[in-house]
Amino acid sequence: MAVDDKEIFEELCRLLTPFNTDSIELKPETDISADLNIDSVSVMDFVMEVEDKYDIDIPLNVLSETRTMNDLIEVVRGRISGA
Amino acid sequence: MDLLAKYAHFVERHKRMIELGVHDVGVSVDEILSPTRAMIKGRETILAGTNNYMGITFEKECIEAGKRALDTAGTGTTGSRMANGNYAMHQELEAELAAFLGREHVMVFTTGYQANLGMISGLAGAKDTVYLDADSHASIYDACSVSGAQLVRFRHNDPDNLAKRLARANDEGEGGRLVVLEGIYSMFGDRAPLKEFIDVKREYGYTLLLDEAHSFGVLGDNGRGLADEVGLEDEVDFVVGTFSKSIGSIGGFGAGNHPMFDLLRFAARAYMFTASSSPATIATSSEALRQLAARPELRDRLRHNSARLHQGFKDLGLRLCCDVVSPVVAVFVDDEPSAVTMWNALLNEGVYVNLALPPGTPNSTCLLRCSVSAAHTDDDIDKIIAMFANVVATSGERAAE
Numbered sequence: 001m002a003v004d005d006k007e008i009f010e011e012l013c014r015l016l017t018p019f020n021t022d023s024i025e026l027k028p029e030t031d032i033s034a035d036l037n038i039d040s041v042s043v044m045d046f047v048m049e050v051e052d053k054y055d056i057d058i059p060l061n062v063l064s065e066t067r068t069m070n071d072l073i074e075v076v077r078g079r080i081s082g083a
Numbered sequence: 084m085d086l087l088a089k090y091a092h093f094v095e096r097h098k099r100m101i102e103l104g105v106h107d108v109g110v111s112v113d114e115i116l117s118p119t120r121a122m123i124k125g126r127e128t129i130l131a132g133t134n135n136y137m138g139i140t141f142e143k144e145c146i147e148a149g150k151r152a153l154d155t156a157g158t159g160t161t162g163s164r165m166a167n168g169n170y171a172m173h174q175e176l177e178a179e180l181a182a183f184l185g186r187e188h189v190m191v192f193t194t195g196y197q198a199n200l201g202m203i204s205g206l207a208g209a210k211d212t213v214y215l216d217a218d219s220h221a222s223i224y225d226a227c228s229v230s231g232a233q234l235v236r237f238r239h240n241d242p243d244n245l246a247k248r249l250a251r252a253n254d255e256g257e258g259g260r261l262v263v264l265e266g267i268y269s270m271f272g273d274r275a276p277l278k279e280f281i282d283v284k285r286e287y288g289y290t291l292l293l294d295e296a297h298s299f300g301v302l303g304d305n306g307r308g309l310a311d312e313v314g315l316e317d318e319v320d321f322v323v324g325t326f327s328k329s330i331g332s333i334g335g336f337g338a339g340n341h342p343m344f345d346l347l348r349f350a351a352r353a354y355m356f357t358a359s360s361s362p363a364t365i366a367t368s369s370e371a372l373r374q375l376a377a378r379p380e381l382r383d384r385l386r387h388n389s390a391r392l393h394q395g396f397k398d399l400g401l402r403l404c405c406d407v408v409s410p411v412v413a414v415f416v417d418d419e420p421s422a423v424t425m426w427n428a429l430l431n432e433g434v435y436v437n438l439a440l441p442p443g444t445p446n447s448t449c450l451l452r453c454s455v456s457a458a459h460t461d462d463d464i465d466k467i468i469a470m471f472a473n474v475v476a477t478s479g480e481r482a483a484e
Contacts (some may be wrong), residue, residue, distance in 0.1 A: 022100070037179065039442035044236060057248055060213075060227070060234035 008073045015049045028070045047072075054080055099273055103420065104427035110435065118331075123435060128247075131467050133452045135334045136369075136410050137381050138458020140331040141425035145370045150410070152366035160359045168359030178204040180336055183376055184307055188344035191336050193360050195296055196222040198335025200229060200353030202225060202292065202323050207232040212300030214245060214289070216275070218268050218445045223294065228414065229352075232261070233440035237261065239445060242279040245396065249287040260289040266292050266298030270444050271404035272411025272450065274298070274309055281318045292321040300329025303411055306382055311442070326364075330371040334360050344416030357469045382456040385410055388464055392455055395468035399476040404450065413452040414475060422449035423476050432470040 013026045019042050020026070024035060033043050047058055050072070056064075056079035066072050114122040114412035118138035128340045139145060152172070160168035173191055178188040184398040192198040212233040215223055218240075223243050227234045235252075245262065252260075261285070264275040269470070275293075284291055295308035299322075303311025308324070310316040320341070327332035338349065348354055360368075392409045397403065404413040416422040419440055426438040429451070437452040444450055453467065 012309065039447075041442040042447060044154070045446070048236065055247075055251070057235050057251055060236060 005073050005077065008076050009069060010071060011053060012050065012069060012076075015053060016046055019043075019046045026069060028068070028073070030069050031067050032069065032072065033067070050076060056080060095418075098172045099420075100352065100423055102306045103423040104303060105423055105438070106123075110430070118456055119463060121435070123430065126433060128430065129434045129459075129463055129466060131455070131459075132436050133435075133456070133465075134297070134298075134328040134454045135331060135456050135458070136385055136454065137329045137331065137375065138293065138456040139329070139371050139374060139399070142331070142371065142372065142374060145331065145367045146461045148370040149363040149367040152362040156362035157273060158363075159230065164359045165355050168332075168364070169361065170359070172365045172369070173359055175371070176365050179369055179372055180338065180360060183337050183372060185306075185316065186338040187340040187342075189336050189338045189359065190345075190348055190351075191334060193334060195246055195323075195333075195335035196225075196339055197329055197353040197357060198325065199223050199227045199294060201353035202232040202337035202347065203261070204353070205347040205351035206290070206292065207228075211462065212252065212258060212260050214248060214260065214262045216264055216268075218265075220268070220269060220294065220296070221443075223263050223265075227263075227388065232258075242276060242277055242283045243248045245280065246283045246287060247283045249283065252359060256280050257331065260287075260302065261292060262289045263292050263294065264294040266293060266302060267409060267411060268445075269297055269411065270295075270439055270450060271413055273405040273460065274407065274409070277309055277313050277315050281315055283320065286408075290320045292323060293319045294323045295321070296325045297328060297411065299324035301382065301385060304379075306375050306379070308383045323425060326368045326371075329375060330368050332364050332371060334364060334368055345362035346467060370415050381457045383436060385455060387456045388457065388461075390398075391461065392453060396471060399468065401470050401471065403476060404448075410455045411452065412455065412484060414471070416449045416475070419449050421478065422451065425478060426451055428474045429470055431432075432474060434467050434470050 002027055009028060019038055020036050022037060047063055051058055054076055058075055058079060062075055094138055110123060112121045112123055118135050121128055121130055123265050151201055160170060162168035174219050177189040180331050181234060192201055199222035207230040209231040212235055213230060214229045214235050215227055216239055217236050231410050235248055237248055254274060266278060267274055293310055298308040300306045310319045321337060321339040323337050325337060326332045389410045392412050393408045394414060396414060402415040406417060439450040439452045441447040
């Protein structure tokens with residue numbers, strides 16, 4: 001089943017809400033850690049929510065190269081399709 | 084480009100902390116008087132945040148052993164175990180630890196941090212996957228990065244979440260799978276549910292490394308840690324521990340029964356490329372280990388003190404991080420300014436505890452963390468409870484009824 005990027009983006013926004021304590025507007029190019037002022041552990045906690053939602057693993061090695069919402073959408077899409 | 088510019092966003096937080104009375108770079112212990120007393124800010128203070136679980140740092144026999152080693156073997160080894168720093172006493176300590184732990188092989192590291200760094204990065208390589216508990220200590224995270232392995236983080240103390248991840252990966256790659264757990268988690272004081280994790284191990288198969296940093300010397304009838312307490316030592320493939328807590332010195336170890344264990348000495352860079360422990364450190368560690376083996380009453384005393392503090396805090400209605408009695412007794416506080424203010428007020432009352440803040444804590448929580456010692460008296464514990472009653476319980480940090 002193909003999941004389009006817009007759907008993933010919206011889902012990521014929803015999952016990110018509890019961590020985005022300053023309620024900063026989320027865009028595809030938003031840098032998750034730097035722009036939202038979220039510490040490294042909270043970013044990992046957010047990604048764990050994403051993993052559980054999509055039933056995928058996102059290894060920390062991959063996460064270290066994932067900065068923006070767009071980057072994460074790409075990772076999620078790739079992992080869902082088993083790439 | 085100023086290399087420190089990336090820390091600019093910490094400046095405000097740092098300034099705020101100092102304004103609230105936290106020392107610039109950490110509390111200065113002006114004079115250490117005993118395992119449970121120090122002079123801080125010009126007054127005698129009860130120490131309740133030192134991880135000195137056995138209260139063994141001023142033990143006469145340990146001090147004498149250290150002095151003898153200084154006299155006979157000098158101040159330092161000036162070299163690594165692989166070069167000139169492998170003294171007979173290092174090997175004797177490894178043999179004594181092997182006997183204490185009931186393990187075939189032990190290697191001693193210069194610090195506990197290096198023990199995790201060396202063991203985990205020695206065991207796991209680029210083709211392997213390390214599964215680590217979300218609340219793992221920083222040394223475990225760092226070790227995983229150094230290893231080059233794939234790193235998969237599972238929910239804290241959640242064997243089902245680990246099982247799900249192992250199941251997903253079952254058909255992937257040819258590498259090995261290492262799961263890292265801790266006996267007692269340092270911040271909340273909770274234990275890993277070892278039996279349930281071992282049920283998962285039996286179903287999916289993995290190598291288990293258990294970091295007993297806070298539980299070695301503390302838990303179990305023999306003081307060997309959590310696996311000893313729950314009777315599952317045979318299921319644990321590798322054990323890591325530290326000398327800077329129950330042993331009251333500095334250093335760490337890795338242990339196991341694998342026939343190729345000693346090859347890790349050549350694979351663990353944190354073992355190979357650092358100077359070995361000083362003779363005095365090895366001598367005090369050896370003597371402390373003998374004390375732990377010979378004096379199980381220290382563990383009884385620690386259990387008694389832990390239960391007394393736990394119950395005292397519970398009676399005050401404080402929100403505890405862990406329901407089970409543990410030598411780590413941590414209390415939730417609503418936010419950072421309250422935590423800093425209370426921590427400072429506790430210090431002014433005369434007790435030192437740990438101020439634990441995100442990102443060093445699980446789930447972005449703010450904590451006042453106590454660690455109990457066998458050397459605390461009932462009166463010490465009661466004084467700590469009374470100070471928390473004055474400072475924390477009166478500030479509305481009570482459990483929601």
